[in-house]
Structures are given as structure tokens and as C-alpha cells.
Amino acid sequence: MTESAIEAEGLSKRYGEVTALDSLDLSVPPGELYGFLGPNGAGKSTTINVLTGQLVPDSGTARVAGVDPVAEPVCARERVGILPENGRPPSYLTVREYFDFVAEARELDSIADRVERWADRLAFTSKLDTLCTDLSQGERQKVLITQAFLHEPAIVFIDEPLTNLDPIIQERAKRFFRTYAEDGNTVFLSTHFIATAGDLCTRVGVVNRGRLLDEFDPRELGEETLLDRFFATVDADSVAVDPATPGEKEVTEPTAEE
Amino acid sequence: MAVSVPYLFEEMLREEWRMHSRRFGGRRFALFPAFLTLIAAGTAAFFAVAGASERSLLAGLHIVTALVGLQVGSIGFVGREALKDLLGDTTLLIYSARTLPVEERRLLFIFVLKDVVYYAGLFIAPLVVGAVPLVVLGDLAVSALPRLLATAWLAFGYGVGLSLLLVGLATRTRLATAALVVSLLAGGVLRPDLAAAVTPYGLFADPSLARVVASVAVPVAVGAVGFALFEFDRRTPARSVADQYRSLHDRLGTLDEYGLLAKSLLDVARSAGGLWKLLFSQGIVFGVVAVLLGYLPSVVPVRPSPGLTLAAVLSLGAFTTYNWLCQYEDAAFFGTYPVELGSVFRAKLIGYLLLAVPTGLFYLALGAAVFGLGSLAVGVAVYLPVSLYVFGVTAYIAGLQPTELLFDTPVFAAFTAATMLVLLPLVVLAIAYPLAPTLVAGLAVGIALLAGAGGYGLYRRAGQRWTARARSGTLD
Numbered sequence: 001m002t003e004s005a006i007e008a009e010g011l012s013k014r015y016g017e018v019t020a021l022d023s024l025d026l027s028v029p030p031g032e033l034y035g036f037l038g039p040n041g042a043g044k045s046t047t048i049n050v051l052t053g054q055l056v057p058d059s060g061t062a063r064v065a066g067v068d069p070v071a072e073p074v075c076a077r078e079r080v081g082i083l084p085e086n087g088r089p090p091s092y093l094t095v096r097e098y099f100d101f102v103a104e105a106r107e108l109d110s111i112a113d114r115v116e117r118w119a120d121r122l123a124f125t126s127k128l129d130t131l132c133t134d135l136s137q138g139e140r141q142k143v144l145i146t147q148a149f150l151h152e153p154a155i156v157f158i159d160e161p162l163t164n165l166d167p168i169i170q171e172r173a174k175r176f177f178r179t180y181a182e183d184g185n186t187v188f189l190s191t192h193f194i195a196t197a198g199d200l201c202t203r204v205g206v207v208n209r210g211r212l213l214d215e216f217d218p219r220e221l222g223e224e225t226l227l228d229r230f231f232a233t234v235d236a237d238s239v240a241v242d243p244a245t246p247g248e249k250e251v252t253e254p255t256a257e258e
Numbered sequence: 259m260a261v262s263v264p265y266l267f268e269e270m271l272r273e274e275w276r277m278h279s280r281r282f283g284g285r286r287f288a289l290f291p292a293f294l295t296l297i298a299a300g301t302a303a304f305f306a307v308a309g310a311s312e313r314s315l316l317a318g319l320h321i322v323t324a325l326v327g328l329q330v331g332s333i334g335f336v337g338r339e340a341l342k343d344l345l346g347d348t349t350l351l352i353y354s355a356r357t358l359p360v361e362e363r364r365l366l367f368i369f370v371l372k373d374v375v376y377y378a379g380l381f382i383a384p385l386v387v388g389a390v391p392l393v394v395l396g397d398l399a400v401s402a403l404p405r406l407l408a409t410a411w412l413a414f415g416y417g418v419g420l421s422l423l424l425v426g427l428a429t430r431t432r433l434a435t436a437a438l439v440v441s442l443l444a445g446g447v448l449r450p451d452l453a454a455a456v457t458p459y460g461l462f463a464d465p466s467l468a469r470v471v472a473s474v475a476v477p478v479a480v481g482a483v484g485f486a487l488f489e490f491d492r493r494t495p496a497r498s499v500a501d502q503y504r505s506l507h508d509r510l511g512t513l514d515e516y517g518l519l520a521k522s523l524l525d526v527a528r529s530a531g532g533l534w535k536l537l538f539s540q541g542i543v544f545g546v547v548a549v550l551l552g553y554l555p556s557v558v559p560v561r562p563s564p565g566l567t568l569a570a571v572l573s574l575g576a577f578t579t580y581n582w583l584c585q586y587e588d589a590a591f592f593g594t595y596p597v598e599l600g601s602v603f604r605a606k607l608i609g610y611l612l613l614a615v616p617t618g619l620f621y622l623a624l625g626a627a628v629f630g631l632g633s634l635a636v637g638v639a640v641y642l643p644v645s646l647y648v649f650g651v652t653a654y655i656a657g658l659q660p661t662e663l664l665f666d667t668p669v670f671a672a673f674t675a676a677t678m679l680v681l682l683p684l685v686v687l688a689i690a691y692p693l694a695p696t697l698v699a700g701l702a703v704g705i706a707l708l709a710g711a712g713g714y715g716l717y718r719r720a721g722q723r724w725t726a727r728a729r730s731g732t733l734d
Contacts (some may be wrong), residue, residue, distance in 0.1 A: 054590075077594070087594065130498050131528070134497050
């Protein structure tokens with residue numbers, strides 16, 4: 001049996017009174033484009049932060065690319081790519097210099113060709129010598145997507161990758177994510193955009209209040225839409241907590257969560 | 259209907275408080291004015307006991323409040339990116355003109371007004387309360403305290419008004435701004451009597467109706483001119499620069515593990531003020547100490563060793579270098595890459611030594627040129643290890659967010675206590691230096707070396723401490 005690319009068992013994490021992850025189990029095989037869906041504060045970003053060694057869970061175990069990210073966070077981050085939500089490339093480096101910095105941090109030898117390819121793919125060649133502080137939000141997102149894939153990792157965690165991108169670039173990025181997974185790599189996509197997940201993913205997990213509630217292949221839904229299935233799952237969970245307000249419960253968690 | 263000025267003012271005041279209290283220790287932030295009072299009171303008591311001239315101390319208080327005003331006045335005009343570097347991803351009401359029908363200049367006016375009121379309460383009032391020991395230990399009359407508070411506020415307003423004028427003028431012509439700065443400095447040096455006569459200190463020392471009018475009218479008038487002159491920069495910048503990262507990284511060789519050092523150095527060199535800001539900030543420290551060293555013998559019957567005094571104070575001033583090295587990223591930024599925070603602190607230490615040491619040595623040499631070569635060697639021997647101590651203390655206590663040192667009271671208190679532990683003995687030794695130069699020099703170097711070793715130990719622990727905090731999710 002093939003070892004999972006991403007494996008988590010009983011992950012729990014609390015921020016004071018707030019439960020961000022509640023015994024979350026997860027298993028993602030290689031070659032999967034896995035969509036991680038959930039409302040605000042559901043625990044999506046916390047899950048990514050734990051799986052990439054940026055956060056230590058209160059309990060539970062994880063294994064990513066054959067490494068325990070809790071015990072060996074740097075080794076885990078060597079093997080994966082990360083596109084953080086709301087990330088910013090460093091202000092006073094140019095785009096080209098930033099990629100050189102990424103290459104140094106990841107100990108890559110020659111990246112010039114890869115940078116040119118990515119600049120062409122996401123249409124930012126004219127911005128390569130511009131200071132990152134002077135980029136628009138969309139241009140910053142293109143740069144951050146590139147850094148996540150620059151070392152061609154077997155597993156990539158991407159948090160809301162299409163934010164601020166124009167429709168043409170969105171399509172190019174989606175096509176790339178799909179091809180990347182088809183080549184045997186694992187793409188872990190966290191998003192609020194149901195349509196994007198339905199369009200791209202080979203498997204989808206619905207998370208709410210820190211628990212994985214449902215997991216399925218969106219291509220096998222038949223008559224039911226992904227949006228219907230998502231609402232039904234989250235509403236059923238909300239009713240279990242507060243029967244008076246199905247589907248209307250406001251979910252709030254600290255900013256560290258998102 | 260347009261949004262009213264009182265409404266926006268109140269909301270901006272609330273926003274400022276929440277931003278500070280959320281960022282700097284929650285409700286603990288309320289302790290900050292009390293801590294400031296404590297420091298001011300300690301300083302006043304020290305000088306009162308030492309027999310310093312009360313007149314000079316109160317003049318100094320007015321100068322300090324005017325300098326705070328200069329700083330506060332310029333804050334409203336710095337760009338959004340600069341605020342982002344300082345505060346993180348922050349969206350303030352002052353930027354509402356982009357989305358709401360509120361005029362930009364009106365927002366800026368209310369923003370500055372809010373800053374004046376906020377900092378008058380948070381900084382200036384505690385500093386004046388800290389002058390109370392002069393009533394107990396000196397000759398200051400209790401009845402003079404309300405007048406002192408009023409004139410200190412006016413001096414603060416003077417600083418704000420002047421700052422508005424300079425920034426407003428600078429958006430039109432930099433040459434005229436430079437000429438104005440030079441004229442003001444020359445006026446202050448050549449005719450201090452005249453300068454004192456039209457400033458709030460003159461009003462405090464010798465009240466008259468004409469001085470009341472001057473102290474109120476001058477800051478209002480120059481501030482209004484500054485507002486009128488100010489031109490908003492609506493261009494979208496797109497600065498391109500030649501690739502320097504790779505060549506700098508290559509030149510740094512093994513010093514630059516993971517390319518972290520080259521990044522930090524370029525951040526400092528390319529941000530506003532460039533590398534000149536290092537020379538400028540330590541230049542202010544040097545200027546204040548040099549004036550004190552020249553002036554002190556006429557106030558108290560001592561003449562401290564210039565080299566030792568300069569070394570002690572400049573090493574504390576090197577804190578700003580660390581601040582700049584850390585201002586453009588945080589621990590979360592490095593969480594995306596396979597690098598340990600220990601490596602990040604190593605890069606910051608090397609960057610700090612590369613930038614702070616030459617700057618400090620330059621001013622020590624300048625001090626030797628002004629005050630004589632006598633204690634230059636001991637100054638150099640003390641400056642290097644004590645700078646390392648200041649680095650270690652800052653890295654350990656504040657991590658990669660040293661700005662927090664300024665406002666989070668317990669963090670600030672810990673930093674103050676740790677630095678005073680070394681700096682106070684050094685200042686005392688600087689005073690005792692003329693009595694037994696060789697013995698005192700040996701003691702001072704011994705203390706500095708011990709401090710340097712302690713600082714190195716703290717630096718070595720900083721990576722582990724801040725990694726644990728980042729990974730527990732307790733960092734913002």
C-alpha cells in the first residue's frame with residue numbers, strides 16, 4: 001500500500017478558550033489535488049500551520065512527506081511548498097532578488113530558468129526588477145505562488161491561491177495545479193471558493209469547528225452540487241451545536257487562526 | 259451629510275488606543291504612562307540630589323517635549339507602506355478617503371489633532387508629573403506645576419507645528435526645507451536668548467501676555483501653513499533597482515547563512531533614509547551626550563570620562579540598529595521557509611555588528627577629537643562588548659519585534675532594568691574615572707566583558723525561546 005503524502009491523527013489545538021482543531025483526522029495520498037473547505041474560523045489555516053511545522057498541536061500526530069512536522073519542522077518545510085494566506089514578499093527586495101533569497105533559504109542551485117518560466121506563466125516578467133513593496137496585490141500573489149513551487153516539492157500547501165488574480169491568470173494557475181497533481185505531486189488547497197474546489201479537486205474535505213465532517217470526490221456527486229453538499233454538511237454540524245440557528249451561526253476565532 | 263469632525267476625532271482616538279493596547283500587551287498598556295512617570299521622577303530626583311540647576315532641568319523637559327512633538331507631527335504624513343513596516347498590516351481610518359466620501363486633508367487634520375491630544379496625555383502629562391521630586395528635593399513651587407504642564411503641552415505643540423511646516427514644505431521644495439532647518443538651528447545656537455523668549459519655556463520662566471500669544475499663535479500658524487503647503491502623493495510607485503542581492507550574498511561568504519544577512523542589509527539600506535539613518539540617529543545620541551559633557555561641569559561638580567560616557571550611551575543607542583534590522587519581517591515570515599529562527603538571529607547579530615560597530619567607532623573617534631584622546635581606548639574596549647549585551651538583551655526580551663519594547667510596559671521595564679544593570683555602573687565609573695583612571699578603566703572593561711558574555715548567552719537562547727513562542731501560536 002502507498003504511504004500517504006499527508007497523514008494526521010487526532011490533531012487538537014486550542015487558543016485559550018477557542019478550539020481551533022478538535023481531534024482532526026486526515027489522510028491524503030500522493031497525486032491528489034485535495035480541497036480543504038470550511039467557513040471562516042473552521043480550522044483550515046491552523047491545520048496547514050500544524051502540518052508544515054509552524055504550529056505545535058496540543059495533541060495528535062502528523063506525518064508529511066514521510067516526516068513528523070512537529071518533531072522536525074525544518075525538515076518538513078524543506079520537503080513542502082507553502083503559500084500562506086495574506087503573505088507578503090519582503091518589501092525591499094526586487095522580485096528577482098526575492099526568488100534568489102528563496103533559493104538560498106532552500107539551498108537550490110540554479111533557478112534562473114524556472115523563474116523565467118513562472119514569470120511567463122503568470123505574466124509578471126516586466127516586474128522582475130521591481131521592489132516587492134511597489135507590487136499590486138495581484139502581483140504579490142503571483143510572486144508568492146511562484147515561491148511555493150520554485151523548488152518543485154512533492155507536496156504543496158496553498159491557502160486561497162487565486163485571491164486578487166485576474167480571470168486569465170486564475171485559469172492558467174488552475175491548469176498548472178491540475179497538471180502538477182497529475183504528475184504525482186500532492187496539492188493541498190485550502191479555500192472558501194466552492195466553485196474552485198469543484199472545478200479542480202480530486203477529493204474534498206469539509207471542515208467545521210476544527211473537525212473533518214465529510215470527505216468525497218466532487219466528480220462523483222451526481223445531481224447534487226458541491227455547494228449543496230457543503231451547506232448540508234456545515235448546517236447539520238451547526239444544528240448539532242445550536243438547534244435554533246441552522247446555518248446562521250457566526251463563527252469567530254482569533255486572527256492567529258486564519 | 260458629511261461625517262462630523264467630533265465623530266471622526268472620537269473614533270480615531272478610540273482606534274489609536276485599541277491599536278496600541280492590542281499590539282502592546284492589552285490592558286497592561288495602561289501602565290505605560292505610570293512607568294514613564296517613574297523614569298522621569300527617578301531622573302529628576304537623581305539630578306536634584308546631585309545639585310543640578312533646576313532651571314536647566316526644566317529647560318531640558320521643554321526641549322524633550324518639543325522633540326516628542328516633532329516626532330508625533332511627522333507620523334501623520336508618513337506613507338502607508340512605512341506605517342505597515344512599523345505596525346504590520348494595519349488599516350486605519352485615515353485611509354478612509356479611498357472608500358468613503360471624506361476629504362483627505364480633513365482626515366489628515368483630524369488625525370494630527372488626535373495625535374496631539376493622545377500623546378499629550380500619554381507622554382507629556384506623565385513626564386510633567388515626573389518633575390514632582392523637584393518640588394520635594396528642589397526649589398520648584400507646587401503652584402508652578404500647573405503652569406509647567408501647560409507650557410510643556412505648548413512646547414509639544416510647538417514641535418508638532420514645526421514638524422507640520424517642515425513636512426508640508428518638503429513636499430514642495432526640499433531645498434527650502436533644508437534652508438529652514440539650517441536657519442532654525444543657527445538661530446537656536448547664535449541667539450538662544452531670543453529662541454527662549456518666543457518659546458513656551460520663556461513663558462514658563464517669565465510669564466507675560468506677549469509670550470502667551472507667541473507660544474499659542476506660533477505653533478498654530480506654522481502648523482496651518484504646513485497643512486496648506488502639503489501635497490498628497492497619489493502616484494503608484496514602481497521602483498526598479500539593479501540586482502544587488504546575489505553579489506552582496508557572494509561577498510558576505512560564509513557569514514551569510516541561507517541568504518538571511520544580505521536580505522536584512524538590503525532592507526535597511528533601501529528603506530527610507532538608507533544607511534544614513536544609522537549615522538543620523540547615533541549622531542543625535544552623540545550630540546546630546548556631547549552637549550551634556552560640555553555643560554555638566556557647570557551644573558554639577560563632576561567631569562565624567564568622555565570616552566566611557568559616550569561608549570555607554572552609544573551602545574544603548576545601537577538598539578535602534580537592531581530595530582531597523584527587524585522592521586521588515588516577523589517570525590511568521592520565516593515560518594514559510596526551512597530556516598531556524600536561531601539562524602535568523604545569527605544573521606541579525608552579524609548585521610548589527612556590521613552596522614552598529616563602525617557607526618559607534620566613528621562617534622567615539624569624533625568624541626576623542628572634541629574631548630581629547632584620553633579615554634578613547636577604554637571607550638572602544640567598552641563599546642564593543644556592551645553593544646553585544648544590548649543586542650542579546652533585546653533579542654531575548656523582544657525577539658524580532660523590538661518595536662514592542664517601546665510601549666509594552668513589562669517588556670520595556672525588563673529591557674530598562676537589564677540595560678541599567680550594566681549602564682548605571684558604567685556611568686558611575688565614568689564619573690569616578692578622573693580619580694583613578696587605570697583602576698576605573700580596568701573595572702569598566704571587566705564589567706563590559708562580563709556583560710558581553712551575558713549578551714552572547716542571551717542571544718544564543720533567543721532562537722529557542724522565540725521558536726517555542728511562535729510554534730505555540732501565542733505570537734501575533
